[in-house]
Amino acid sequence: MPRGQFDKILSETAASMGVDVQHEMAVKDIKFHGTDSITTVVNKEGVEEQIGAKFIVDASGYGRVIPRMFGLDKPSNFDPRKTHFTHFKDLKRPEGIDGNRITVVVHQQRTWIWIIPFSNGITSVGFVADPQFFKDYPEDAVERMRGIINSDVHTKERFGDAEMVFEPRTIEGYAISTKQLYGDGFVLCGNATEFLDPVFSSGVTFAMESGNKAAKLVIETLKGNTVDWQKDYTDYMMQGINTFRSYVSGWYEGDLHEIFFSENPDPEIKKQICSVLAGYVWDLENPFVKKHERALKSLANVIRLNKQKSVSNFFCY
Ligand SMILES: Cc1cc2nc3c(=O)[nH]c(=O)nc-3n(C[C@H](O)[C@H](O)[C@H](O)COP(=O)(O)OP(=O)(O)OC[C@H]3O[C@@H](n4cnc5c(N)ncnc54)[C@H](O)[C@@H]3O)c2cc1C
Numbered sequence: 001m002p003r004g005q006f007d008k009i010l011s012e013t014a015a016s017m018g019v020d021v022q023h024e025m026a027v028k029d030i031k032f033h034g035t036d037s038i039t040t041v042v043n044k045e046g047v048e049e050q051i052g053a054k055f056i057v058d059a060s061g062y063g064r065v066i067p068r069m070f071g072l073d074k075p076s077n078f079d080p081r082k083t084h085f086t087h088f089k090d091l092k093r094p095e096g097i098d099g100n101r102i103t104v105v106v107h108q109q110r111t112w113i114w115i116i117p118f119s120n121g122i123t124s125v126g127f128v129a130d131p132q133f134f135k136d137y138p139e140d141a142v143e144r145m146r147g148i149i150n151s152d153v154h155t156k157e158r159f160g161d162a163e164m165v166f167e168p169r170t171i172e173g174y175a176i177s178t179k180q181l182y183g184d185g186f187v188l189c190g191n192a193t194e195f196l197d198p199v200f201s202s203g204v205t206f207a208m209e210s211g212n213k214a215a216k217l218v219i220e221t222l223k224g225n226t227v228d229w230q231k232d233y234t235d236y237m238m239q240g241i242n243t244f245r246s247y248v249s250g251w252y253e254g255d256l257h258e259i260f261f262s263e264n265p266d267p268e269i270k271k272q273i274c275s276v277l278a279g280y281v282w283d284l285e286n287p288f289v290k291k292h293e294r295a296l297k298s299l300a301n302v303i304r305l306n307k308q309k310s311v312s313n314f315f316c317y
Pocket of ligand 1: 025026027028059060061062063064065083085116126171174189190191192195198201202203204205207
């Protein structure tokens with residue numbers, strides 16, 4: 001679904017439950033006094049206001065308010081990548097179920113395209129690649145998008161002459177991490193913690209899960225109950241984040257391509273891997289969650305070995 005619509009539902013639902021929601025207000029400063037804090041916000045007319053809080057849940061996404069203000073940012077261990085994306089009026093969308101599918105096109109080994117159809121007939125299309133990939137295309141955002149679209153047979157056919165809804169945008173070096181997920185009087189949620197990669201769309205899963213988890217723990221803390229933030233928040237969230245991290249690495253290093261495009265996949269293994277990619281990254285009964293890194297690498301190696309064997313058998317005959 002379109003992101004604006006999703007955010008509006010969340011914000012209106014929170015407001016209907018008694019939350020004071022204010023728009024177009026930016027956090028400018030936070031001062032902690034023990035676990036209590038005073039936050040200075042400013043509206044678009046430049047008027048400042050101060051808000052006292054017993055606990056702050058920082059869900060500021062790429063704004064990364066607390067990590068930036070208190071030096072908690074940590075570089076990601078992923079190579080920097082770049083994305084160029086827009087929304088198209090999707091007049092050539094396939095009929096039936098195929099038209100509703102999210103498609104990931106492998107353009108080249110480390111370059112891929114997302115095609116995400118929305119219910120309103122608009123489709124999000126984005127290219128993700130190493131930054132040097134884009135150097136072969138024009139600087140102008142629209143020309144660049146047309147050039148890349150036309151370089152790929154799948155996207156050219158469907159979007160070659162489609163109308164763009166907004167001028168394509170570029171985001172670069174978006175993978176980022178943080179030194180800690182909580183501290184005295186605050187907790188970080190969603191992208192304010194760590195953002196891995198747009199592949200497999202894990203961002204909203206983590207934003208929802210961390211927000212939900214943090215809210216419950218904050219309530220316990222404010223009731224005066226003892227909360228083990230390390231175990232119940234950081235360790236829990238990192239279990240999910242690290243599982244997805246193995247899949248993102250496996251995607252760019254080629255292990256996942258080996259697995260996805262293997263012939264006659266084992267149906268049970270396929271189910272287990274699909275479950276991970278659907279967001280069940282806390283299901284420790286699934287071996288592809290429990291031993292995520294090793295399981296993926298081993299499976300890819302077995303597939304490679306089998307391929308070599310069948311090639312050598314072919315030459316023996
Ligand atoms: C190119 C790209 C494509 C993606 N595609 C998908 C996808 O298809 N599916 C998916 O699940 N995820 C996707 N993601 C990831 C997803 O967008 C994020 O993971 C998700 O939005 C994180 O939610 P959040 O609530 O943490 O932060 P955000 O959604 O970024 O919300 C942060 C909010 O904080 C506000 N804010 C920031 N700074 C301040 C400040 N100083 N004062 C006040 N307010 C502030 C912002 O205005 C914003 O409203 C994609 C990400 C990228 C980069």
